Amino acid sequence: MTNHDTLDILKGLLGRPQPGVKPKIDVAAVTGATRIDEIGLDSLAVMDFVYDVEDRFQIQIEIMDLVALDRVSDLVAYVDAKRAV
């Protein structure tokens, strides 16, 4: 799997409908350079997203690592590194 595949999967998870919540994110506009803070997720959506990422890639994201991630590309690199272990 390439970085590009990981990014696409992450974007797919971002676009996943959440029960009872109207989608607000323009997933197509999300690139590796997008800051995670600026994707448009509220605090609950961030948690849902983290859960989904962990579940989809069968990894565990440590909280210390999570809060240090800045851009989507950092998350992609983090996920790929975790999967490689």
Add this chain to the structure above:
Amino acid sequence: MNPLRGAWHRTEAVAAQAVVSLAASAPLGAVLGVARLAALVAYLVWWRRRRIAAENIRLAGVRVNKAQARALARASFTAFATMVAESIVARRRLTRDNWQKYVSLHLSEEAEALLRRPGQGLIVASAHLGNWEVAARAISMIKPLLVAYRPFNNPHLNEVARDARQGEHLRFVSRLEAHPMVFMRALADGAIVALMIDQHATRGRIAIQFFDRPAWATKSVAMLSLTTRMPLLVAFAVRTGRMHYEIHASGPIAYARTGDREKDAAAITQAITAEVEKAVRRHPEQYLWGHRRWRR
């Protein structure tokens, strides 16, 4: 905003600020006397809230008889006014050196160890029982605490309330204005994140049973626990006397993820709600019954 509404908002905020300033400097006995009187007036005048409280008490099965339910509703009004009054007084009275004179801890051994461990992030779920404000203030003397709160519609009143509630290591963050990572960052920094679980939730919610009746609760607490894997405690401060409280905490709540996000969130939220229910049954007169908990 409508200029009339804006003026009303500012008036409300000025009045609230005046009450806070007066209560903060007056003797406790006088403040409590005024609070009891305010509770009585509110109970008599605010008939809609009074009716909701009595109905909720009967729906929960805490009191079946109508007269008993009304009496408990009135006690609940008094408890709320007392809570507000003592919280304002606590702001100047509780210090790092003396808070244990007013508040005693009754925690599970594990909860106590987690609370005392430097750098350990903690999630605390609580409810509108006893005095959640004094609880937050006292606990923030041990570990920095960030409280997620639901803001008022009046932004000026919000400012007054936030200033009156915050402390040296006690921060209030609006659930609506919060930066998406604010709670996770606080936990990573070794702070406590405290959230209320017992209000009707309209979004990001999960179906639970409260007193054997279907209700909606926020799933934020459960999701924070599931994604950060930080220990989750359930805690309340119960009033035992004038300006005296006992903080009870149970947990950490243990739960293994299944891969089904909504199911996991529901299970954790229900486990917390069961703890809330137990505590409310023990101290029903200290619970805020006036909230429409079982809305659909």
